[in-house]
Amino acid sequence: MYNTGIMAVECYAPERAVTNDDLAKLVDTSDEWIYSRTGIKSRHVSTGENTSQMCIKVAERLLEKTGVKPEELDLIIVATITPDFATPSTACLVQGAIGADNAAAFDVSAACSGFIYSLSIADKFIKAGEYKKALVIGAETLSKYVDWQDRTTCVLFGDGAGGAIVEARERGGIIADVLHAKGSDGMKLTGCEKKVRNFLSSPEPDRHYFIMDGKAIFNFATKVIPQSINIITQKSGVSLDDVKYIVPHQANYRIIEFAARKLKLPIEKFYINIDRYGNTSAASIAIALGEMSNEGLLQRGDKVILTGFGAGLTWGSMLIEW
Numbered sequence: 001m002y003n004t005g006i007m008a009v010e011c012y013a014p015e016r017a018v019t020n021d022d023l024a025k026l027v028d029t030s031d032e033w034i035y036s037r038t039g040i041k042s043r044h045v046s047t048g049e050n051t052s053q054m055c056i057k058v059a060e061r062l063l064e065k066t067g068v069k070p071e072e073l074d075l076i077i078v079a080t081i082t083p084d085f086a087t088p089s090t091a092c093l094v095q096g097a098i099g100a101d102n103a104a105a106f107d108v109s110a111a112c113s114g115f116i117y118s119l120s121i122a123d124k125f126i127k128a129g130e131y132k133k134a135l136v137i138g139a140e141t142l143s144k145y146v147d148w149q150d151r152t153t154c155v156l157f158g159d160g161a162g163g164a165i166v167e168a169r170e171r172g173g174i175i176a177d178v179l180h181a182k183g184s185d186g187m188k189l190t191g192c193e194k195k196v197r198n199f200l201s202s203p204e205p206d207r208h209y210f211i212m213d214g215k216a217i218f219n220f221a222t223k224v225i226p227q228s229i230n231i232i233t234q235k236s237g238v239s240l241d242d243v244k245y246i247v248p249h250q251a252n253y254r255i256i257e258f259a260a261r262k263l264k265l266p267i268e269k270f271y272i273n274i275d276r277y278g279n280t281s282a283a284s285i286a287i288a289l290g291e292m293s294n295e296g297l298l299q300r301g302d303k304v305i306l307t308g309f310g311a312g313l314t315w316g317s318m319l320i321e322w
Contacts, residue, residue, distance in 0.1 A: 004123040005169030006320065007068070007133075010061040011162035011290025012054050013044035013277065020155070027151040034155045035275075039253020043158030043278030045143045050084045052093040054161035055139045058290075059098050062135065062165050070098045073165075074131035076105040077122055079114030079138040079282040081191065081311070082145060083107060094137070103135070111189075112249045112310025114138055114282030115162075116177065116318050119306075122166055123174045137163035138282035145191045147209035156251075157210070158278035162286025172301070172321040176236040178228060179316040185220070188213045189311040218255060221309045225259040228317040229307055236319050240265065242303055243319075245292070249308040250274035250284040271297075281310060298322050 019042045020031035034040055046054075055078055063070060078091040091105035110117040115138035122134040139161035148154045166173075191210040197203060225248065233240055246269055248256050253274055260267045271288050280287060285306050292298050302322040309315035 002127055002129065002168035003171060003173035004126045004166050005173035006322065007165045007167050008062055008065045009162065009164045009286070009289040009293045010058050010065060011160065011287040012057045012061070013160035013287065014046045014049055014054070016045050016047050017042045018045045023155055026148055027154060029151045029155060037254070038156060039272070039274050040155065040278045041275045044160055046141050046159045049141070051080055051082050051139050051141045051161070052084045052090045052097070054141070054159070055090060055094045055137045055163070056097045058137055058139070058161045058163040059094055059135055062163060063098065066165050068133060068165055070100040071102050073100040073103040073133050073135050075122060075125060075134035076100060076103045077108055077118040077134065077136050079108045079110065079118040079136075080140055081109055081111050081114070081281060082141045090139070100135070110282070110314045111312050112251065112279070112281045112284065113179070113308035113312070113314040113316050115285045116306055116308045116316045117179060117314070119164070119166070119174065119318060120177045120179060120316070123177070126166065126168050133165060133167045135163065135165055137161060138284070138286040140281045140283045142281060145208065145210055150209065152214060153210050153212055156279045158280050160277060160280045160283045160287050162283050162288070162290045164286065164289065175238065175319045175321055176232055177316065177318040178231050178235065180224070180228070180314065182313045185216070185313045186311070188216045188220070188313065191311070218252070220313060221251065221255045222258045222262070224309055224315045225255070225307055226262040228315055229263060229305060232305060232317045232319050238303060238319060243269070243305050244302045245297070246270045246305045246307060247285055247288050247292070249310060250277060250288065251279045251310070
């Protein structure tokens with residue numbers, strides 16, 4: 001049976017960076033208020049690029065970096081909750097744009113856990129011998145669904161994309177993963193509701209924007225991150241001492257700090273870039289990996305844990321040997 005190894009990772013963010021001071025011109029807030037509560041200083045916001053366009057840029061960078069030809073890809077998965085359309089899928093738009101005519105393509109909707117969910121799916125296909133090379137992308141244009149008059153949510157989110165080409169490998173790669181969901185608490189974080197509208201129904205307004213119970217999500221995240229990471233170490237038999245980096249979903253610096261204390265780990269073991277990107281949902285872990293790779297932080301043989309949590313509610317972790 002093959003393992004699933006990561007050939008390369010890449011990331012992309014829109015050029016426009018919106019600072020906390022910029023947001024203070026829109027709502028009653030300040031740089032100090034936002035940063036002290038979230039760890040965010042700025043975030044990238046699209047000025048017209050949609051989710052598929054950012055995905056395509058990531059895909060093109062990955063193909064150039066690896067030398068993989070588009071027709072060699074067997075599978076394309078895009079993790080997103082902000083697709084261009086309900087259909088066609090964002091993955092199909094990417095497949096068509098890059099000419100990956102031999103690849104199956106579909107989207108995964110698991111919010112901030114989406115990239116881990118998608119890597120896990122690709123891993124199972126490759127280990128089953130069905131496919132040899134897959135393109136996995138996490139991408140969001142969250143600014144489409146942000147209420148820019150709601151200071152409790154508009155300060156949190158950003159746009160961007162990141163991804164990986166994964167392939168069958170004899171050793172290393174994805175060692176273990178664990179995925180979870182709790183739909184009974186799903187209404188704690190909602191976005192882009194679409195009510196039934198037809199000639200038999202009475203019109204009701206949609207709740208288009210993100211609505212979040214911030215306290216509930218904080219309590220959820222600080223509980224499940226340490227649990228999920230501990231499950232991964234038990235499942236794999238790998239000690240946290242042997243893990244070089246933990247790459248968490250970038251939702252809130254205080255959540256990551258709390259998890260580090262609970263795991264009795266130095267905060268330096270966690271890769272953090274939330275100050276420059278904000279919460280990019282399914283893109284956040286992928287963007288972090290892309291940055292880490294481009295900064296030369298990831299070397300062959302390094303053990304890395306990815307851990308995500310978010311709307312759904314969903315969460316999960318994955319242990320990778322680079």
